Amino acid sequence: MVKLTIPATELVRPGHAACPGCGPALAMRLLLKGLGPRTVLSMPACCWTVIATPYPTTALGVALLDNPIESTGASISGIRAAVDALAIPDVTVVGFAGDGGTADIGLQALSGMLERRTNAIYVMYDNEAYMNTGIQRSGATPEGAWTTTTPVGGAGRGKPERKKDIMGIVLAHRPVYAATLNPSFPEDFVRKAAKAREIAGPRFLHVFAPCPPGWRYSSEETIEIGRLATDTGVFPLYEVADGHLRLTRRLSSLKPIGEYLGRQGRYAHLTPEERARLQAEVRSGWERILREDASGSPGGPFSSRSSHAATKGDTVEAA
Amino acid sequence: MLEIRFHGRGGQGAVVASELLAQAAFLDGKRPQSFPFFGVERRGAPVTAYCRIDDREVRLRTSITRPDIVVVLEPGLLRAGSAMEGLKPDGILLVNSREEPAALPAPAGVRRASVDATTIALTHGLGTPMMPIVNTAILGALAAASGAVSLGALEQAIDRFVPAHPAENRAAARDGAAAVRVAPPLTAGHSRGASSAVARAPPLELPDAPMAVASSATIATAAWRTLRPEIDQRRCTRCNFCWKFCPDVAIELNAEGFPVVHLEHCKGCGICAAECPPGAIAMVAEG
Amino acid sequence: MTQIVMSGNSAQSYAALLARVQVIAAYPITPQTTIVEKLAEFVANGRLAAQYLQVESEHSALQSVVSASALGARTYTATSSQGLLLMHEVLHWASGLRVPVVMGVVNRAVAPPWSIGADHADTIAQRDTGWIQFYAESNQEVLDTVLEAYRIAEDPAVRLPAMVTEDAFYLSHTVEPVDVPSAETVDAFLPAREVRAILVPGVPARLGSFTGPIEYVGFRRDVARAMERVLPTLAAVEEDYARRTGRDHGGPLPTYRTEDADAVLLTMGTATTTARAVIDALREEGHRVGLAKLRVFRPFPVEAVRALAASVDRIGVLDRSFTFGPTGAAAMEVRSALYDASPRPLVSDFVAGIGGRDITPEAITRMFALLEGPEPPELTWIDLAAPEASADG
Numbered sequence: 001m002v003k004l005t006i007p008a009t010e011l012v013r014p015g016h017a018a019c020p021g022c023g024p025a026l027a028m029r030l031l032l033k034g035l036g037p038r039t040v041l042s043m044p045a046c047c048w049t050v051i052a053t054p055y056p057t058t059a060l061g062v063a064l065l066d067n068p069i070e071s072t073g074a075s076i077s078g079i080r081a082a083v084d085a086l087a088i089p090d091v092t093v094v095g096f097a098g099d100g101g102t103a104d105i106g107l108q109a110l111s112g113m114l115e116r117r118t119n120a121i122y123v124m125y126d127n128e129a130y131m132n133t134g135i136q137r138s139g140a141t142p143e144g145a146w147t148t149t150t151p152v153g154g155a156g157r158g159k160p161e162r163k164k165d166i167m168g169i170v171l172a173h174r175p176v177y178a179a180t181l182n183p184s185f186p187e188d189f190v191r192k193a194a195k196a197r198e199i200a201g202p203r204f205l206h207v208f209a210p211c212p213p214g215w216r217y218s219s220e221e222t223i224e225i226g227r228l229a230t231d232t233g234v235f236p237l238y239e240v241a242d243g244h245l246r247l248t249r250r251l252s253s254l255k256p257i258g259e260y261l262g263r264q265g266r267y268a269h270l271t272p273e274e275r276a277r278l279q280a281e282v283r284s285g286w287e288r289i290l291r292e293d294a295s296g297s298p299g300g301p302f303s304s305r306s307s308h309a310a311t312k313g314d315t316v317e318a319a
Numbered sequence: 320m321l322e323i324r325f326h327g328r329g330g331q332g333a334v335v336a337s338e339l340l341a342q343a344a345f346l347d348g349k350r351p352q353s354f355p356f357f358g359v360e361r362r363g364a365p366v367t368a369y370c371r372i373d374d375r376e377v378r379l380r381t382s383i384t385r386p387d388i389v390v391v392l393e394p395g396l397l398r399a400g401s402a403m404e405g406l407k408p409d410g411i412l413l414v415n416s417r418e419e420p421a422a423l424p425a426p427a428g429v430r431r432a433s434v435d436a437t438t439i440a441l442t443h444g445l446g447t448p449m450m451p452i453v454n455t456a457i458l459g460a461l462a463a464a465s466g467a468v469s470l471g472a473l474e475q476a477i478d479r480f481v482p483a484h485p486a487e488n489r490a491a492a493r494d495g496a497a498a499v500r501v502a503p504p505l506t507a508g509h510s511r512g513a514s515s516a517v518a519r520a521p522p523l524e525l526p527d528a529p530m531a532v533a534s535s536a537t538i539a540t541a542a543w544r545t546l547r548p549e550i551d552q553r554r555c556t557r558c559n560f561c562w563k564f565c566p567d568v569a570i571e572l573n574a575e576g577f578p579v580v581h582l583e584h585c586k587g588c589g590i591c592a593a594e595c596p597p598g599a600i601a602m603v604a605e606g
Numbered sequence: 607m608t609q610i611v612m613s614g615n616s617a618q619s620y621a622a623l624l625a626r627v628q629v630i631a632a633y634p635i636t637p638q639t640t641i642v643e644k645l646a647e648f649v650a651n652g653r654l655a656a657q658y659l660q661v662e663s664e665h666s667a668l669q670s671v672v673s674a675s676a677l678g679a680r681t682y683t684a685t686s687s688q689g690l691l692l693m694h695e696v697l698h699w700a701s702g703l704r705v706p707v708v709m710g711v712v713n714r715a716v717a718p719p720w721s722i723g724a725d726h727a728d729t730i731a732q733r734d735t736g737w738i739q740f741y742a743e744s745n746q747e748v749l750d751t752v753l754e755a756y757r758i759a760e761d762p763a764v765r766l767p768a769m770v771t772e773d774a775f776y777l778s779h780t781v782e783p784v785d786v787p788s789a790e791t792v793d794a795f796l797p798a799r800e801v802r803a804i805l806v807p808g809v810p811a812r813l814g815s816f817t818g819p820i821e822y823v824g825f826r827r828d829v830a831r832a833m834e835r836v837l838p839t840l841a842a843v844e845e846d847y848a849r850r851t852g853r854d855h856g857g858p859l860p861t862y863r864t865e866d867a868d869a870v871l872l873t874m875g876t877a878t879t880t881a882r883a884v885i886d887a888l889r890e891e892g893h894r895v896g897l898a899k900l901r902v903f904r905p906f907p908v909e910a911v912r913a914l915a916a917s918v919d920r921i922g923v924l925d926r927s928f929t930f931g932p933t934g935a936a937a938m939e940v941r942s943a944l945y946d947a948s949p950r951p952l953v954s955d956f957v958a959g960i961g962g963r964d965i966t967p968e969a970i971t972r973m974f975a976l977l978e979g980p981e982p983p984e985l986t987w988i989d990l991a992a993p994e995a996s997a998d999g
Contacts, residue, residue: 002557002576014568014581015538019329019362020588025566038808042673050361052535055821058812059535063805065676066814068695071669074661078629078670081657082677083807085628091807109669112662186563212588213330213362218449220589220602223564527828528704528765528803529821531812 006190007033016059018051021219023210023226024125025051026183028096031123031207032062034193039092040083042067042075044106046098047132048125072097073109076120084119092197093120099140100130103166114173114202121196121203124166127211135214139164142234143281144274146216146266158269162281167206171240176201179239179248182208184226188237188248199241208235216265228260233286238293245292257282320373321467322383326402327392327454328543330362335481336390336454337368340461342476343468344372352377362450363543363586365396372467386410388465392436392453395542395605397424411465413499415453420502427507434460434499442494443487449545449589455481455488459495470496536584540567544587546602548580554599561591561600607851608786614777617745617784618684618710618770619644621752623654624792625708627682629674631659631667636722637778638686638712645682664689668696668709675705676813678801680756684710686774688717690728694735700767701736701829703813704803706759707767708752713741713875713926714774715961723962724773726874727927730903730935736829738768738836739904741874745784747855747901748772750847753787753796757843760799763835773926774962776876787851795850833905840902858902859910863889867896869920869977874900874936877924877958877965884970895974900936908943915944920952922977924970926959933985954982963989 011032018025024047032039039062043049049066052059067075072095080093095113097106102124110122129147130136137147142163146152150159170178177199179192189207196203210226212219229235230249234257237249257279261267270278323340327333334355341351349372356367369383384405391402394416406412408428415436416423423431436456446452455477462470470492477488550561557576569584570591578591592600612620618641622630630649632642648654657674661667664685671681685693690711700707715725729739740755742748748770755768772778787795805813817825837858848854862882864870873881878899888895898914898921900907915921921944925934932938937955944950956973959965969988976982 002559002572004559004572006563008572010568012568013535014584015535015540016567017361017364017535017538017540018566018586019364020543020567020586021590022566022588026564029566029568040677040805040807049816052812052815053531053538055529055531055812055815055817057533057535057538058531058810058815060812061810063807063809064812064814065673065805066812066816067669067673068699071665071696074663074666074669075673077659077661077666078631078673078675078681079677081629081659081670082674082679085655085657085674085679086677088677088807108662109666112666115662116660183564218447218589219362220593222566222588222590223594527825527832528813529702529815529817529825530803531815532810534810 005187006030009033011037011061013059013061015053016051017053019213021212021222022051023183023208023222024048024127026222027125027207027209030183030186030189031193034190035092035094035197037062038090039094040079041065041094041096042072042079043096044072044101045069045132046101047127048096050132069101070105071109072101072106073111073113073122076122077113077116077118080118080120095120095122097124099124099126099128100138103139103164107169111173114170114175114204117202119200119202121205123205123207125207125209127209127214129214131211131214140166144267144270144278146269152269157274158266170204173202174243175204177203177239177241180206180208180235180237182226182230182235182237184223185230185237185249192239217263221263225260225263228255228263231255232257232260233282234260236286236289238289245289247289247293254283254286320371320377321388322386323370323372323388323390323467324383324386325368325370325390325392326396327366328396329364329366330450331392332452332454333366333392334368336392336458337370339454339473339476339480340370340458340468342480343472346472346475347468349374350376356382365542388413388461388467390457390461391415392457393545394418395545398542413457413461413464415457420500425505428504430504431502432460432464432499434495436460436495439491439494439498443491445484445487445491456491456495459492460499463496464499464501539583540586541583544585545605546587546589547582547605548585548587548591548600549603550578550580551599551601552577554597556597558596560594560596564590564594566590607788609783610786611781612745612784613640613779613781614745614748614772615640615712615779616644617749618752619648620786621749622682623648624787624789625680625682625753625756625796627656628679629657629659629671629681631661631670631683633661633664633667633685633689635664635686635689637714637774638684638689638710641684641710664692665696668693668700671707672696672700672703672705675707676703676805678799678804680799681707682709686712687714687728690732691716694732697732697735697737702825704765705767706765706799708755708759709767709769710752711769711771712774712778713771721961722774724776725927725960725962727929727960729769729771730927730929733904733935736766736833737904738766738902740768740770740902741900742770742772742777743876743878743899745777745780745782746853748777749784749786750851750853750855753792754840754843754847756796758836758839761839762800762802764832764839765802766829766832766836771875773876785853791850795847836905837902837907855901857910858907859914860899860901861914862897864896864898864914864918866894867918868894869922869974870896870898870914870918871922871924871970871973871977872898872900872936872940873924874903874926877926880965880967881970884967884974888971888974893974893978903936906939906943911940911943912947915947915951918951920954920977920982922973923953923955924973925955925957928957928960952982955985956988957985958988
């Protein structure tokens, strides 16, 4: 028998309605492998509303509550309160929302949930635009990316503004655990989900979720594009526990961002100058994270005043 | 009034085809109406669009259940079954297919037409082999086979309303018109395929809260697929990358650890083939 | 049973305490705030074992109790005016998910201009959200109705959310004696929630879902059917409550001195009490006038209104809001209920007391004068002018 590196249990059912090569579909599959069957999900309007299939079927092997697009944070606070009030044992309460439902319209409820220290996990799956409505720009859309509302042509050069720093916003609330996850690295993904499950308090997972139709690439490239996102420094993999940041995929050098951008039609219009600017942005972001990772001590923007204890005994997965 | 129903999959351009047909009909001096089935569109998922063409204002705002013409943008959708539902006994079935029209299944009385719109589209650089944009080629075939619109009006509509590659799309429409083949209708007793009777909805019985408990595993998504993975077990190292990365939960590992693809759920995304370290998986075209 | 002099807001809090609610969501808004303050106190001093959620908006307040209710908890929240308007989207979720959330609402005017005065525009604007709506006349009625609302909302045949409203300041901040039933009495009347169609951790199910038109229309019809079962359920619940406490608030449309009345005024909320006194005075002068209190606005008690209409010639409707239809909302409902009535009484609408304007005995007397006059107008705005100066008598 072959040894598996991630759990065999499937809590996403086949027959779901995701597009071929869907990053969010794979992300949910890996997430639930880490979180287990006693997960209660609350989910706003997002791609997964449709992926989960229409009544009377469901593509999830766990309990799922639909909620309006802006209120996922409040919904999981309510679910947690009910679970505690009714003393239901061993329940993992999870909000699962897209980048629009989190970083734009759902930001207030997310902030409320983090601030009131709800014992729940909030997962933002980031496909970097409003994909369920057909590829409109969100606060999480990266600079330069084409969307239907940031067109290319005439004066249009894709999205003029930078991507909203959701991890910065979340970390300002000092969650007990926050991490970035990428389905191209399934072992790291599942490990972080399982680790989050074992910690009590407000937790946040930022999940990279490539979208073939929205990012304009061919469906079989989802995994490779995810790998390139991390290895070019566009989406570094790290976790923050007790205020301490730890890279979970260290890189001796970054791959040039062109390898990542060049595979996606949404960046096809970028000039060498525009690419260079994005490259510089990515490098400075990566260096900032490296400084945090290297310091290992309180005082940085991600730090709280708590101890080093959380990182003790952890192993580094990738060198 | 002429009622035309398009069947395609998300991303193929069925909705645009219906709209273009309406634009062309308008240029012909008709009063058209076009609209998509109001559902959620997923790339690869079956999509329906409706077009009505009349000399007077169309005074009907419902989906088309008794079409005069059914246009199928991909032969795989015929297998899915519902494409021919309600097609009038003297109607026209137009399919994007390499096959001769005489080989198409259809109820008695229906005129059958086929055109290899995929090859025409790819010849003109429209789309990719996995997702060819066949709508303009098949509209040319529709104009020639049915006379629903004139080819001239269709070309004019393409010029005005297709933002990318209008010249190539015009050429595809002309090629489609030239290449379409029509077979005579089958006589009663020799008909094949789906009946043209309109399916009756089952009586409505629901619980009083919107609580879904059935498994989606009962839903087949095979019809979304244009390519199918084939695993060469001799080259498989049982690394299980294909299983790990499958977004559709369509790959299972057997007792020996070899991957088994559940084709009823595979959407043919090609991730397993792309990620297979020894290259043991090939994506092959569906027949 | 104990008698306590308390405000309408305290009556809400005491009712939630007696109902042993398990999850409370709190967000302040004048004049509701003292309800959740009192509940915070009950939780802090251990009188109520509830999860008390401090939320960052009314939208989140309602969402969190809706989600808690979807897991089977008995929940409570309260709001007013702008807060209720912000909840509008989630109000639909509550009824569509069939969760029996009970909410206190202090009826307050809607901005702009800012006003914290009594006005029913906030709840009237929510009449189409699938919530049961009770309008209370006294603090006693507030307390009793909240308890009854839980029974009705949680009834397996109903399973709809309910709001119990009280007029800003006229009840919310007015203290008067309230009989508080004992915990034993309430526990017997309102046992732990009987759950149906809730999410259970570990059991795969999706509550909410999305549908095509065929299923959607079925679910909407189910909400409508549940609404139809509210009034029969209310009758049974009130009977039980009366047996245990001796108090019966008289169904959805209790009446006062209507037996031989030619003209009846239909009121909502606190205006009812003043109207009773006016009717007594007018009766003494020989007027054959009476009163009907519209206690339940949703579902609208069509049959009760028709029964009332069978014996009267003229119905005046006092609308404490104006929502920019041809008349006030209650008058429109009454007219609609009576369209097929034969003989059909005349209906005259009085818009009064909005934005916290007092509904004085004089104003109500004027309404009756118009109603009994030669040509009662379809719609009259009462008290558009400032009150006469009366300082020098």
